Amino acid sequence: MFKLQETTQEREHYDHLSEYYSILVATEHLERAYIRDTIPAQDYTPACLKLIAQFKTLKELSWVDPLEFIKEYNLKVPAATKRLIEMGVPATVQHQTETELKKGAKTVAETVQIYITLMDSLKLNLLAVDQLHPQLSDLIQSLHKAQASDTVKQKVKEWLIQLNKLKASDELSLEEARQMIFDLER
Secondary structure, eight states: OOOSOSSHHHHHHHHHHHHHHHHHHHHHHHHHHHHTTOSOHHHHHHHHHHHHHHHHHHHHHOOOOHHHHHHHTTOOOHHHIIIIIIIOSOHHHHTOOHHHHHHHHHHHHHHHHHHHHHHHHHHTTOOBHHHHHHHHHHHHHHHHHTTOOHHHHHHHHHHHHHHHTSOTTOBOOHHHHHHHHHHHHO
C-alpha cells in the first residue's frame, strides 16, 4: 500500500490541493454552462456564490497559493481563475445594469425592513396570529422578489403554515416566539 503522506500536515496539504482542484474545476464548468446558457441565471448565481465562498474560505485556511497550484498542475481553468481570483463575484452580479442594481438594492432594503419589523414585534411580545401573519406573508413575498435561498424561504413558510392552522385571536407562546426568533435569525 502506497501512502501519499506521512504526517497530519502532509495529509492536510493534500486535502487542500484536492479541494482547490474540485472548486476550480466545478467553477470552470459552471462558468462555461452559464456562457452557453445551459444554466439559468437564478441557478447560476447561488451556485457561483457558494463556490466563491468555499474558495475564499479555503484560501484563508490554506498556505497553498491558488495561482501557483494552477500553474504547477497545468490546469486550464481560465474562467474559474477570472471568477474566483480576479473578480470574486458571479457574472450576474458583475454585469448587472445600474437599473437592476437599484432595483435589487431596493428589494433587499424592503426585505430587511420587513424582517426587522417582524423581529421587533416578536421581541415586544406582539404574539397574536393576526399581528404576525401579515408580516410573515410580506416577508415571504419579499424573499421571493429578492431571490433568497430556498432554505431561508422554507423556514418562513413553515412558520406561515403553523400560523395558518391557528385562529386570528390565538397567540404564540413565549417558547414558540423564542423559537421563531431563533429560526429567523439563523
